[in-house]
Amino acid sequence: MLMRTDPFRELDRLTQQFFGATGTTTRPAVMPMDAYRSGDEYVVQFDLPGVAPDSIDLDVKRNVLTVKAERRPEFGEDVEVSAAERPRGVFSR
Numbered sequence: 001m002l003m004r005t006d007p008f009r010e011l012d013r014l015t016q017q018f019f020g021a022t023g024t025t026t027r028p029a030v031m032p033m034d035a036y037r038s039g040d041e042y043v044v045q046f047d048l049p050g051v052a053p054d055s056i057d058l059d060v061k062r063n064v065l066t067v068k069a070e071r072r073p074e075f076g077e078d079v080e081v082s083a084a085e086r087p088r089g090v091f092s093r
Contacts, residue, residue, distance in 0.1 A: 031069065031091040046093065050074075050086065068092045 032047040048056070050071050057068040071088045075081060 031067070031093050033093055048091070051091075066092065 033044060035042065035044045037043070044065065046067060046069075048069050048071075051069045052072075055070045055072075059066045059068075069091045071086070071091070073084075073088055
């Protein structure tokens, strides 16, 4: 069963604006997705730009798909960052 509406979506957006969009293992950030049915198949697409494929973890338990991914900073340690607006950290859905 696919949940078509998320009653906490606006609360999640406000929380991300207030606390930032950096996800942690205990409090992962949400990743945007599209889900649709095509004949006998369900198709789920996630927006994960900049995420290394080896950091994506898929898990299916009791007909529930869980996707976890992590985006790590790409700049080195001896770098002066002028702007870092892209969300980093752990994402889960």
